[in-house]
Amino acid sequence: MNIKEPGTxxxxxxxxxxxxxxxxxxxxxxxxxxEVEDIRKIMVYGVKTTPQLIECGTLNLRGKLPSMKELNxxxx
Numbered sequence: 001m002n003i004k005e006p007g008t009x010x011x012x013x014x015x016x017x018x019x020x021x022x023x024x025x026x027x028x029x030x031x032x033x034x035e036v037e038d039i040r041k042i043m044v045y046g047v048k049t050t051p052q053l054i055e056c057g058t059l060n061l062r063g064k065l066p067s068m069k070e071l072n073x074x075x076x
Contacts, residue, residue: 002056005051009037017035021033
């Protein structure tokens with residue numbers, strides 16, 4: 001599983017990092033998490049609001065910080 005977190009390093013993007021890692025670890029999935037901060041790469045995803053979470057090419061989250069329950073459901 002490949003998870004991307006596109007964003008320019010805003011406070012919301014930074015806050016999303018830890019719960020994402022925790023959720024992946026607790027789920028037991030073999031997943032890589034890539035924090036994408038290069039603006040050219042971010043534009044490829046069409047990011048207009050952050051934070052965002054892209055899982056295996058599918059946008060699962062945009063513009064809000066999810067609860068752990070929501071985050072776990074995205075990753076599952």
